[in-house]
Amino acid sequence: GIQVEQSPPDLILQEGANSTLRCNFSDSVNNLQWFHQNPWGQLINLFYIPSGTKQNGRLSATTVATERYSLLYISSSQTTDSGVYFCAVERSSANAGKSTFGDGTTLTVKP
Amino acid sequence: DTAVSQTPKYLVTQMGNDKSIKCEQNLGHDTMYWYKQDSKKFLKIMFSYNNKELIINETVPNRFSPKSPDKAHLNLHINSLELGDSAVYFCASSHFNYGYTFGSGTRLTVV
Numbered sequence: 001g002i003q004v005e006q007s008p009p010d011l012i013l014q015e016g017a018n019s020t021l022r023c024n025f026s027d028s029v030n031n032l033q034w035f036h037q038n039p040w041g042q043l044i045n046l047f048y049i050p051s052g053t054k055q056n057g058r059l060s061a062t063t064v065a066t067e068r069y070s071l072l073y074i075s076s077s078q079t080t081d082s083g084v085y086f087c088a089v090e091r092s093s094a095n096a097g098k099s100t101f102g103d104g105t106t107l108t109v110k111p
Numbered sequence: 112d113t114a115v116s117q118t119p120k121y122l123v124t125q126m127g128n129d130k131s132i133k134c135e136q137n138l139g140h141d142t143m144y145w146y147k148q149d150s151k152k153f154l155k156i157m158f159s160y161n162n163k164e165l166i167i168n169e170t171v172p173n174r175f176s177p178k179s180p181d182k183a184h185l186n187l188h189i190n191s192l193e194l195g196d197s198a199v200y201f202c203a204s205s206h207f208n209y210g211y212t213f214g215s216g217t218r219l220t221v222v
Contacts, residue, residue: 031208033210033211035211035213037152041199041215041216041218042213042215042216043201043203043213043216044213045210045211045212045213047210048208048209048210084152086154088154088211098156098159098167098169099156099211100156101153101154101155103152103153104152
């Protein structure tokens with residue numbers, strides 16, 4: 001099956017700092033999503049981004065499908081950004097409904 | 112107003128028991144999923160239904176049986192619970208070309 005690698009595995013930031021999280025995948029994909037799991041366990045969809053760039057407030061994401069990676073940018077980080085960030089990919093329409101998740105990046109933002 | 116709701120939120124039960132988790136979505140999405148998150152936070156697809164039809168059935172023990180009475184509901188029944196079944200189970204839904212919306216999860220503890 002498709003391999004999804006996220007880096008770094010852990011990241012500690014001071015409030016106000018910027019960061020970039022990376023997601024590499026081993027095969028061409030039909031769709032790609034970024035999620036944030038907050039410290040209470042809730043999984044929130046941040047971006048649906050099979051290709052291109054999207055922005056939502058302090059967060060933005062870029063997927064370069066031809067080079068098989070996606071980046072999530074967090075600017076001016078806040079303590080509420082803490083949690084685990086997951087990338088999930090779906091390989092093709094033949095695998096519709098089967099997203100493979102990476103192992104996540106655990107982000108801690110200190111006040 | 113909850114988009115994807117799961118019940119119960121917590122479930123503590125003894126080995127060998129049978130239990131069910133219910134999931135309902137009011138988003139009008141066509142596809143629903145069950146994901147399992149283990150103690151190391153790895154998220155893995157278990158089942159996926161599209162318009163009440165099973166489309167993904169990963170290598171999950173036969174003790175797990177999903178049921179979708181209509182496209183707004185996807186329930187998960189587990190027979191003869193084992194210690195290794197302890198995990199957080201997430202229900203999610205999606206519509207074509209849109210990202211997933213997750214429920215808040217059911218933390219199952221088998222003792």
